[in-house]
Amino acid sequence: MLFGVLDAVPSEARATPVSRDLDVLLLSRAATLRSHPGQVxxxxxxxxxxxxxxxxxxxREAREETGLDPSGVDVLxxxxxxxxxxxxxLVTPVVGWWRDPSPVRVVDEHESAAVFRAPVADLLDPANRGVTVIHRDGRxxxxxxxxxxEHLVWGFTAMxxxxxxxRLGWADPWDGTREIPLPA
Structure with missing residues (x-):
């Protein structure tokens, strides 16, 4: 989970508990992958x-998937x-601060379709929040x-x-009944 000021374009969100410059690095998985295809x-x-x-x-994985230079990352x-x-x-999230951002890109198109920044203030905006619903095995x-x-963050990453x-006290109340359809 890599946070930092990743570019010079701040969020357009007005009321936010975080700096409008704070971003998180995400990627969109290739649609051809067996596990979690197309997910952010x-x-x-x-x-x-x-x-x-x-x-x-x-x-290592961040470097392999996005091309980032790990020497610019402070692990928190x-x-x-x-x-x-x-x-x-079993996933162990590692949180980092991208002190010295380096260029990032899709390194392997078989693994990733896109590498992008997401302004945290935009993610916190209640207008950009909702729930996804999955029906599987009768549940x-x-x-x-x-x-x-253009991306929908859902599933494990959204959780x-x-x-x-x-936990950080950043979340504003949002409509937990608003359903956002999954991409086709």
Whole structure:
């Protein structure tokens, strides 16, 4: 979860508990992937045998997926492990401050369709918040969602952002009954 002032274009949100310059780095996964195709996610992935620790994994994956220079990142810490029930993964979010932003891009089109910044103030704007609804195996799953320009942040990534924003006291009340349709 990489935060920073990623460009010179501030959010247009007016009333916000955070600086209008604060961004978070996200990517849109390739539609051809077996796992979570087309979904917006944080850079990340599996631990490799050569990784020193989970922080090294996070920085390596971010470099491989977005081309960022890890030397410009100050790691703030790790959050508690979070189970990802659908794919049976255990995820350890690593939070970083992008002190010295470097250019980012899609490095491998087989993995990512887009790499982009999302202004945190825009994500916090109640007009950009809602829920997504999934029906699977006779059950209904409802989860938080954020619109970020042309992208919809939902699922696990939205759950992490929602929990973090609540924990930091940044979230404004929003309409939890407003459904945002999933992309086709």
């Amino acid at each position: 996610a944080f850079p990340g992935g599996r631990v490799d045998a050569g990784d020193r620790d989970i922080v090294a994994t996070a920085l 810490g790790k959050l508690p492990e979070v189970p990802l029930a659908f794919s049976r993964h 209904e799953w409802r989860g938080p969602a954020f619109t970020a320009g 992490l952002l929602d929990a973090l924003f609540d």
